[in-house]
Amino acid sequence: MRVGILGSGLMGGKLGTLFARAGHEVVFSYARSKEKLKRLARDARGNARPDTPAEAAMDADAVLLAVHWLRVEDVLDQAGDLSGKVIVSCSLPMNARNTDLVIAHTSSGAEALAKMIPKARIVAAFNTVPSEVLFGVYEARRKTVRPSLVHCGGNSAGKQIVATLIHDVGFDPWTPAPCASLGYIEPFALLVAQLAYEGTDGPELAYRFERFGE
Numbered sequence: 766m767r768v769g770i771l772g773s774g775l776m777g778g779k780l781g782t783l784f785a786r787a788g789h790e791v792v793f794s795y796a797r798s799k800e801k802l803k804r805l806a807r808d809a810r811g812n813a814r815p816d817t818p819a820e821a822a823m824d825a826d827a828v829l830l831a832v833h834w835l836r837v838e839d840v841l842d843q844a845g846d847l848s849g850k851v852i853v854s855c856s857l858p859m860n861a862r863n864t865d866l867v868i869a870h871t872s873s874g875a876e877a878l879a880k881m882i883p884k885a886r887i888v889a890a891f892n893t894v895p896s897e898v899l900f901g902v903y904e905a906r907r908k909t910v911r912p913s914l915v916h917c918g919g920n921s922a923g924k925q926i927v928a929t930l931i932h933d934v935g936f937d938p939w940t941p942a943p944c945a946s947l948g949y950i951e952p953f954a955l956l957v958a959q960l961a962y963e964g965t966d967g968p969e970l971a972y973r974f975e976r977f978g979e
């Protein structure tokens with residue numbers, strides 16, 4: 766596929782590199798320097814090149830949106846017409862200080878994007894938890910009691926694989942059931958981050974979920 770990367774920072778840079786190495790055609794765009802885009806494309810060692818957001822979006826089979834929520838409007842303006850495209854977004858609707866969601870509970874970043882870009886096919890992905898919030902948890906995993914990491918989803922075979930992966934990297938996998946009510950991934954993602962800091966074991970997480978539901 767041809768994948769346009771809108772925002773070539775931590776997420777866009779890494780994911781674009783993975784896509785290029787998996788054989789896709791990747792266009793890196795939107796960074797503060799052209800040099801950085803060139804370096805990313807060169808280091809990806811695949812079919813990758815640097816260009817503008819408009820070029821990245823043109824003829825793309827899928828577009829990866831990977832900018833801070835405050836930059837979404839700007840990058841979409843530069844990208845031009847994205848109607849009808851598949852847009853995979855990892856842009857969480859966070860405030861400028863990254864301390865809070867600016868959209869939560871009754872809507873989501875994905876829904877807001879869907880309203881901004883007519884007929885686009887929005888996929889909210891890669892936005893489980895910003896990696897930084899888990900640093901404290903990574904340290905705790907060497908302790909006797911493993912920290913819990915919550916995961917959810919509707920596919921039981923998929924969930925089993927996820928549980929194994931979570932266990933292998935040092936956490937105690939924990940899944941809420943049923944999770945159909947967790948319609949909006951973003952508040953859920955932040956809740957998980959908070960629980961990762963504050964929770965001590967599974968039952969406590971379950972208790973906190975009930976309270977959150979109220």
Ligand SMILES: NC(=O)c1ccc[n+]([C@@H]2O[C@H](COP(=O)([O-])OP(=O)(O)OC[C@H]3O[C@@H](n4cnc5c(N)ncnc54)[C@H](OP(=O)(O)O)[C@@H]3O)[C@@H](O)[C@H]2O)c1
Nearest residue numbers: 773774775776795796797831832833855856857892895896
């Ligand atoms: N990092 C995570 O673990 C993680 C996980 C899940 C979701 N997210 C979400 O994913 C999104 C991207 O996160 P990230 O960590 O990849 O952010 P990031 O590293 O800051 O990347 C943002 C990109 O936007 C570019 N940019 C910012 N201001 C610009 C401007 N004025 N003109 C041109 N380019 C500009 C940056 O340029 P430079 O490269 O020059 O800085 C960078 O390439 C955010 O919404 C975040 O909440 C992040």
